[in-house]
Amino acid sequence: MRNLKLTIEYNGANFSGWQKQNGKRTVQQTLEDAFLSLTGESVTVEGSGRTDKGVHALGQVASVQTENQMPLKNFKIALNDLLPADVTIKKVEKAEENFHARFSAKKKVYKYLVQIGGDRDAIKHDLVAFYPYQVELKRMQDTSKLLLGKHNFKGFCSAHTNVKNFEREIFDLKISKCGKIITFLVIGNGFLYNMVRIIVGTLLDVGRGKLSAENVKKALETGNRQYAGKTMSANGLYLQKVEYRC
């Protein structure tokens, strides 16, 4: 039995998210189907975490136990041949026996792309979010510093969650602008349901002057979702990388 670590890229537009659900087209199901078709094994492909409908991944990581002894390079080629155009396996590596894509993860890097104003980009409609208002970048960058470190992020979490512990740590949060596109890069030890999308929505509303740093402080202190801004759409969100070394 080998434990494999897969690094996976996908466009989430035509998937009902990562996680298997009866009758829905999901990334996990698509990968398990490809495994079954290649090796005859019914495996479970364990992702580092779920991504929602419409969310993309440049570097989702999954672990999978297989008895198949095919050379790793051939595994990658053969799986990619079986997979549809919107999922690509970037790497297949041999992992330690006790490696688990979810439980072993130490850091996650999410990217969020949003176009500020102008005409909506029809070509990239499912790859970049849209925000119709002009924003002040410096104001957003300054306010984002309040989110760094360990906090109770309940105020930045969707109500639709079963989680009990809302403490998470954000290691870094960078906001940059290139033309009409603002990129948010958020690095943390883990994220609550919709947390990145609510953080981005809040910071954009701060940038536009609708919310202030006070809102962010209050959302962190009270855990009350009402202080934070709106949940941005899924199409701008990318799971960029999952890190496993401490």
Place this chain on the structure above:
Amino acid sequence: MRNLKLTIEYNGANFSGWQKQNGKRTVQQTLEDAFLSLTGESVTVEGSGRTDKGVHALGQVASVQTENQMPLKNFKIALNDLLPADVTIKKVEKAEENFHARFSAKKKVYKYLVQIGGDRDAIKHDLVAFYPYQVELKRMQDTSKLLLGKHNFKGFCSAHTNVKNFEREIFDLKISKCGKIITFLVIGNGFLYNMVRIIVGTLLDVGRGKLSAENVKKALETGNRQYAGKTMSANGLYLQKVEYRC
């Protein structure tokens, strides 16, 4: 009655092409529905030409006759509010009475994007075509010069056409490479069915060494489709611009 000139961008991935067809989601139908909803008029939106299922446009042009007297700037905003995310109207201009998007067109500019080798790009799977073989750029550029000027392009046209006159003129054909992406820019007075996609497929096969300049010459001389290369997929093709001045 005003004659309007619309400049339109769309992502073709989720459309069954430009042209209206019963029960299918098409760009033309989507625009006509938006007009009806905005003005109450049943108009015909005449495009500069059809684009196939999966083909994109950065600057498709259409003409439309309307009795509505709304200021042009409001027309654009109101239509874009009604249109889905994968179609955007970039410009609404008043046109001469006798302007017709198809009959008045003088030049069309098509762009074709293709990734050469490497892992398939899952994120841009419907925006960039894929070619698994390495190609020699210079060989393609040299061979492409044979296509410049007026020719009978029957050898570069799909059999599924009703056209009788296969003469077209190519004014320019540029091929450039940036990283793994090759961009073809083809400017002509008009294009036959699948002509750009067959030209690109032929030049790529030349670049890889499967075909030679002789194939291109013979396809031009004999009009025999067999000498040319394969038809590339729709997802790499963009109608970039339509020009109307002589």
